[in-house]
Amino acid sequence: xxxxxxDILDFLDFVWQRREEVLQRSLEHVGLVAAAVALSAVLGVLxxxxxxxxxxxxxxxxxxxxxxxxxxxxxxxxxxLGIVGLGTAPVVIALxxxxxxxxxxxxxxxxLQVDPAIVESAQGMxxxxxxxxxxxxxxxxxxxxxxxxRVSTVVLVGIAAIGAIVNGPGLGHFIFxxxxxxxxxxxxxxVLTGIVGxxxxxxxxxxxxxxxxxxxxxxGLR
Amino acid sequence: MTERPARTTGSDxxxxxxxxxxxxxxxxxxxxxxxxxxxxxxxxxxxxVGPSGCGKTTTMKMINRIIEPTSGRIVLDGxxxxxxxxxxxxxxxxxVIQQIGLFPHRTIAENIGxxxxxxxxxxxxxxxxxxxxxxxxxxxxxxxRDRYPKELSGGQRxxxxxxxxxxxxxxxxxxxxxxxxxxPITRERLQNEFLRLQSEVxxxxxxxxxxxxxxIKMGDRIAILxxxxxxxxxxxxxxxxxxxxxxxxxxxxxxxxxxxxxNLSRVRDIELSRRPTVGEDATAEEALGVLRASSHPAVLVxxxxxxxxxxxxxxxxxxxxxxxxxxxxxxxxxxxEPHATLSDALNELIAASYSIATVVDGAxxxxxxxxxxxxxxxxxxxxxxxxxxxxxAAVEDGVHGPAGSA
Numbered sequence: 350x351x352x353x354x355x356d357i358l359d360f361l362d363f364v365w366q367r368r369e370e371v372l373q374r375s376l377e378h379v380g381l382v383a384a385a386v387a388l389s390a391v392l393g394v395l396x397x398x399x400x401x402x403x404x405x406x407x408x409x410x411x412x413x414x415x416x417x418x419x420x421x422x423x424x425x426x427x428x429x430l431g432i433v434g435l436g437t438a439p440v441v442i443a444l445x446x447x448x449x450x451x452x453x454x455x456x457x458x459x460x461l462q463v464d465p466a467i468v469e470s471a472q473g474m475x476x477x478x479x480x481x482x483x484x485x486x487x488x489x490x491x492x493x494x495x496x497x498x499r500v501s502t503v504v505l506v507g508i509a510a511i512g513a514i515v516n517g518p519g520l521g522h523f524i525f526x527x528x529x530x531x532x533x534x535x536x537x538x539x540v541l542t543g544i545v546g547x548x549x550x551x552x553x554x555x556x557x558x559x560x561x562x563x564x565x566x567x568x569g570l571r
Numbered sequence: 572m573t574e575r576p577a578r579t580t581g582s583d584x585x586x587x588x589x590x591x592x593x594x595x596x597x598x599x600x601x602x603x604x605x606x607x608x609x610x611x612x613x614x615x616x617x618x619x620v621g622p623s624g625c626g627k628t629t630t631m632k633m634i635n636r637i638i639e640p641t642s643g644r645i646v647l648d649g650x651x652x653x654x655x656x657x658x659x660x661x662x663x664x665x666x667v668i669q670q671i672g673l674f675p676h677r678t679i680a681e682n683i684g685x686x687x688x689x690x691x692x693x694x695x696x697x698x699x700x701x702x703x704x705x706x707x708x709x710x711x712x713x714x715x716r717d718r719y720p721k722e723l724s725g726g727q728r729x730x731x732x733x734x735x736x737x738x739x740x741x742x743x744x745x746x747x748x749x750x751x752x753x754x755p756i757t758r759e760r761l762q763n764e765f766l767r768l769q770s771e772v773x774x775x776x777x778x779x780x781x782x783x784x785x786x787i788k789m790g791d792r793i794a795i796l797x798x799x800x801x802x803x804x805x806x807x808x809x810x811x812x813x814x815x816x817x818x819x820x821x822x823x824x825x826x827x828x829x830x831x832x833x834n835l836s837r838v839r840d841i842e843l844s845r846r847p848t849v850g851e852d853a854t855a856e857e858a859l860g861v862l863r864a865s866s867h868p869a870v871l872v873x874x875x876x877x878x879x880x881x882x883x884x885x886x887x888x889x890x891x892x893x894x895x896x897x898x899x900x901x902x903x904x905x906x907x908e909p910h911a912t913l914s915d916a917l918n919e920l921i922a923a924s925y926s927i928a929t930v931v932d933g934a935x936x937x938x939x940x941x942x943x944x945x946x947x948x949x950x951x952x953x954x955x956x957x958x959x960x961x962x963x964a965a966v967e968d969g970v971h972g973p974a975g976s977a
Contacts, residue, residue, distance in 0.1 A: 464670070464672070466668060466669075466670035466671070466672040467672045467673075467674060467675070468672075469637065469668060469672060470666065470668055470670075470671070470672030470673075470732075471672070471674070471685075472637060472661070473635060473637060473661055473664075473666030473668070473745075474661060474662070474666060474685055474686050474689070474735070474736075475657075475658045475659065475660070475661035475662035475663075475686065475689060476658070476685070476689060477658050480689065485674055488676045489674075489675060489676050491676075567675075567676035567677070567719075568719060569675050569676045569677065569678070569719030569720060569721060570675055570676050
């Protein structure tokens with residue numbers, strides 16, 4: 350066994366040797382998560398908008414999207430493999446399903462939290478249902494909605510790594526390669542590369558959301 | 572459907588006419604509003620007042636169809652709007668609610684410009700209108716235009732709410748307890764400001780409150796309602812106070828009808844008392860001379876524009892010691908304008924030094940003072956004429972009893 354300091358140097362050397370693959374896989378990971386988050390956000394906000402005013406509908410949608418999250422990711426990837434084949438497609442679909450719950454739930458919560466007096470005054474001024482929703486209610490609920498999207502991103506960055514099982518893109522490859530080489534000298538370094546990469550990607554996404562929150566939230570709501 | 576007789580005076584034209592309006596909710600034994608017929612004359616403030624649950628808010632919300640009537644007709648400016656597109660209709664009607672409901676994510680300018688924007692006005696015209704309205708409500712556009720609602724006080728938010736309702740210059744405004752959530756001192760001031768504004772804009776206003784004192788102060792006419800929005804009396808404030816239709820009305824007015832009548836007279840309606848005055852450049856000796864020549868305990872210092880600066884008593888002047896007059900004595904704390912009610916003036920003067928309220932015009936120029944003697948003169952005068960106020964004859968033909976009782 351090496352002393353600790355040497356371990357870290359060895360690991361960094363390992364990563365440096367594979368820097369092109371590491372960068373490549375990291376970019377894939379970012380792209381994968383970004384695509385899935387965008388889809389969950391659009392679908393989730395839409396589902397929230399359509400159901401928030403009806404107690405039965407919103408409970409049903411939250412229950413359904415909550416059920417998705419209870420399916421083990423490994424099983425869902427393999428299940429989708431049979432329908433859409435190997436590669437990126439099953440991973441994006443599965444991640445989108447996992448990302449829905451936080452977005453739907455926060456959209457519904459955010460919209461229900463809007464002061465009814467604000468909505469009534471908008472109605473009284475002659476704003477149509479659509480204008481009220483898009484110009485008043487959604488912008489006021491936006492910080493809460495954005496928090497939902499952010500939570501879903503954190504969840505997806507981790508789950509995306511499992512996507513390598515169906516030959517999906519991303520940092521999961523290092524982890525699965527490490528698993529395949531258990532008890533060899535490179536196994537731990539491979540898994541560590543995957544883990545550290547995932548953590549760094551998660552931190553970067555979080556920074557982007559902080560910035561996005563500042564740019565898209567009205568000063569009046571802060 | 573019975574036609575109402577034509578009005579005798581042109582200005583009494585009804586801007587809003589509610590005909591046999593009913594609102595019934597399923598699974599409720601009694602309708603919230605039952606067969607209500609009411610005319611709201613153009614350019615007047617009509618106050619709907621009654622105990623909670625009497626249907627006054629439901630009635631008001633049927634005018635802009637926030638609540639859809641079960642039956643009956645709503646006629647706005649001669650046009651039946653019962654089946655009109657509700658959004659189009661609401662853009663023609665200003666709407667102010669107790670919680671104001673400003674949009675927190677939009678600036679003050681954007682809030683006020685909401686309806687003009689929906690109506691498709693161009694940017695320049697909206698900006699000009701917003702600035703004009705901010706000036707009207709006494710808020711400097713350069714300071715407030717780009718602020719957000721959370722940065723304003725309750726009173727300022729209420730003013731912005733009114734400006735927002737006026738933005739597209741609607742003929743009609745609906746106000747649901749607009750001053751209800753504001754502390755009593757600010758409320759008093761906002762009510763006065765609003766009355767002054769209304770004397771310029773002359774909107775047709777339906778105003779809902781549960782507070783009879785507010786109704787008396789704000790209303791050109793008052794409709795006293797009881798359950799089912801039944802009109803018990805629809806009359807001028809003077810008539811309601813001096814000739815309540817029945818026990819329900821007198822109970823609702825409550826005790827102290829004489830004092831309430833102080834809400835009906837304004838400072839401009841009475842003769843003001845005089846007090847000795849001097850210019851701010853006068854010496855203490857000159858001021859003392861003026862004071863001693865009068866029979867009053869204090870002399871008022873006016874600045875070059877004629878605005879009151881200080882009240883000085885004899886003791887203040889004797890201790891002057893060459894200092895300028897404006898650094899002595901007391902600033903006038905009870906200052907009222909001519910449109911203030913005698914009730915406002917009384918409230919002010921009770922707390923003020925020398926027990927007088929100083930009256931200034933819109934520009935702040937000194938007009939005279941109101942003292943307790945003037946208030947008691949006014950009360951005595953009202954008792955004398957109380958049964959026959961000078962101006963009731965003109966409005967009596969606009970009065971309807973409860974629907975169907977004619």
